[in-house]
Amino acid sequence: MEFGPHLILALLEGLVQASVLMLTALGLSLVFGVMRVVNVAHGEFFMLGAVLAHVVAGWFGAHPALGFIAALLLAPPLVALAALAFDRTVLHRLGHDPERTIVATIGLLYVIQQLTLMTFGPEARPVTAPFNHRIAIPWIETTAAGLSFYFPWGLSTTSYKLFVVVAAFAASAGVWLMMARGRVGLVLRATQLDRETAQAFAIPVHQVYGFVFALGAGLAALGAVLVVPIRQAHYLMGGDPLLLSFIVVIIGGLGSLRGTVWAALLIGMSDGIVSVFFSPTLAKILATLLVALVLVYRPGGLFGAKPA
């Protein structure tokens, strides 16, 4: 492939990855920012979203679009409900203690993974995209007759991939609006800043925690529902999103939404570009190296508060 088309393809692939990563990482970042809970089971909520999408889409088998819309509307709330139940029954009883909740969510990771294996089975299962058209992208070249358009080999994307990017950005904008403008956001930010003072101002902190944990899981599930027509639902698919989300959240600054968005774009895009031009393994190496450098030189993250 020539350099120009190759780069465009890399950017497109990176953008799809970055937008899904952004949603997943936002969920992780919210949970950590507000609750100080490091949710190790976050990737499993992602997987659960994809698996439920397959199940729900199967109920409405008549038309792929109908099944997908049903999955989009039902799967994330179902995952959020499961997360809420876990918060009520376990995290709440641990007093949302940062250390003990890590162990609890590690346990949850295995419970979700094995329950899915026992019920859904070990196979990868597809969800049909509601629409999927190949869009070939033209490129300019200089010929004897001057500049002309042509369609380079392999330079293409699909309408569904573009939809994933748009939907992920719209959902992220929704989260940002809620945090920055709405009354809910005010309550969340107050809880994030100082839990005890917030409680003194009659903010029901534990209900806020339950809401945030459910929202975080729901965002991961939403990202999964969007990506499952491109990939497939599989019980082991939660590992990569968890690792990448942690990388993003550390680089962006724990609890900083703005930082999370920028870091997701940075990691997703660079992963796309490095994967296409060099190798996917090198992309992971570079991302992990960046985490190490950030932890050493900017422990608060690129966009997080500087440590006092």
Added chain:
Amino acid sequence: MTKSATSKVGRRAVLAGLGAAAAMPGLTRYVQAQSSEPIRIGFQVHRTGIGAAYGRWYDRTSKAAVKVINAAGGINGRPIELVTEDDGTDPKRGAEVVEKFATAHRADVVFGTLFSHVVIGSAPRAGELKLPYFVVSEGHHVASGMLNRYTLQPGITDVKSQVQAMAPFVADNLGKKVAMIFPDFAFGHDHRDFFSAAIAKQGGEVVAKIAIPPTESSFTKYFARIPRDTEVLYHVMVGPAVLTFVKEMGEFFGASRPEIFGFLDSLEAVDLATPGLEFLDGTYFWEGNPRYAQADQSAHDKFFREAVGVDANGASVSDAKDVSTYSHMFGCWETLHVIKAGMEAAGYQGPADRAKLIEAIEAMGPMAESRAHPQGAKRFNGKTHQTFGHQFISQVEGGRLVLRHRTSIEDTLYPDEVDYTTRPL
């Protein structure tokens, strides 16, 4: 109380009693072994992990074969009992499972492993335990001499012989400049090395070798590395993401694809009628055993299909969407029949006869097409512990695979690289 009771009995009496107690169960078992005690075959299966789709069908095929063999009188009149353990498609777990078969289950032999990294992880332990280990893996590691006297592959051909038989067809009919995409572990490396050598012999060349980690879930970034002057794309993929792999291949090329030659591994357990696979029409596949019942289907294939519960389209008779791994699973059926034939030839009585069983199978040689060998005739090489057989090339036509070419066994032969019979038993 206890103390005084034992002291009254005396040391010698206790020792004598212990000896008798130890001998008794062994004695009764030996007596039973003569008549009716089942032959215990440890079945190492990929029930979970990246090999799960294969595992499901290996399981169904093996159970069907055991049912057929037992209905016809078992092995020397003794029924087969299949003892199943999941290895999670994980090499470390694989070695543990082999150990468990030997010690906890007291299996007579072990069989069934597919993924090459699990075979390579498990076989050394089987060799140390002197436990006959029958793999159904396709990997070249058996015939390469990398494993041991107790590891055999009598039911399925290896990658080296498969690709060697494909190369002339690819060079003559599709093109000489080949880009290869393969999974980045032993099985994929076998494809890379042996196909490169085989196509060079036909005057062709491999213009790109693209390795993909078996756990990868998105593939467009790899397709971008296919050179523009590629005439033939050669693909082989395994793992849970194979459908994504082939779909993204179609989206990448659009209407201007090169010739495509794939190993059906890339679409095992996947319905060819899945939306997004239309672009495969006209492309070619290697098949280990034709998934769609062909016009000239043999009576043996018909019998095999019915026994396992597979319809004429290669899917489960109870669920048309549950597509089988037809190119591989016959290997379990044939291996179990080879174990039966070997045990009967060796007069196998129990674990003490394991070495005799190995020697009996090493002496087997040609195997005729039959109910025991529904995929076709085989030629077992006792020195390399590897079987050789026919290969199939099919073309996608209207969402079905139509057989175009059947290679001879001679097309798949290559010089021996090892003589396991010289190694001690």
